[in-house]
Amino acid sequence: MALPGVHTDRGELRVHESLEELSTDLVDYIAELSEASVKERGVFAIALSGGSLIGLMGKLCEAPYSKTVDWAKWYIFWADERVVAKNHADSNYKLAKDGLLSKVPIVPSHVHSINDSLSAEEAADEYGFVIRQLVKTRMVSVSDISDCPKFDLILLGMGTDGHVASLFPDHSVLEEKEEWVTFITDSPKPPPERITFTLPVINSASNVAVVVTGESKAEAVHLAIDDVGADDCCPSLPSRLVQPTKGQLVWFLDKPAASKLKSLEFSSE
């Protein structure tokens, strides 16, 4: 049984006993947001990341979701992408295509992957341009406070160093305030060249979910969520900088990842 969701200043924490249970809760959450967004705006603009997240979304390809989700209304983006060919084993597009997109009736023209024939800088510019066009036609909403796109849902994973998307600790990319999409050529996690949504875009989303599993990430989860003076000790921990301005933040954690969380100890007292 999952512990009930715990509401904290750093978002809702949903801690699960098993990966099986976590993945069921995650796909229920995605399906509910999709339904609400399609009802409200006629479309659902969702941004994916790479890593273990995609495997945890696998149940979306199975009943009942495969039949009940309104796939034709989905517009798919990537919060970050590795600058490699689309058929390369490192491609986040390939990961999502093989694990999810090829198994459900998504409209191919709604899948917005990067142009893999460009340099990282050019690919980031072009991706920003593509998003601008979709904001103009309201396939992606716009934030009324930041002028940034307002994705219905941005899904993030987190590394042991606290990175999210391709926003790495102490990297100048964290300072980017103007661009919606930027690039790096020195990612500490291979491959080195990546494009990424910037923090203002992530924090303008209607919903952001961070999905983190495994004990190796427990310390980073603690620093990202707990009130331990982390704003002083690690001001540039990317996962701590995920703070949606108006949107909802939900953390999907398994017990090992949550094992160092103080916020949970307090909530159960």
Ligand SMILES: O=C(O)[C@H](O)[C@@H](O)[C@H](O)[C@H](O)COP(=O)(O)O
């Ligand atoms: O393309 C990427 O590398 C990512 O988007 C990255 O931010 C990933 O989500 C985390 O590194 C977590 O990955 P794991 O869940 O596989 O540890």
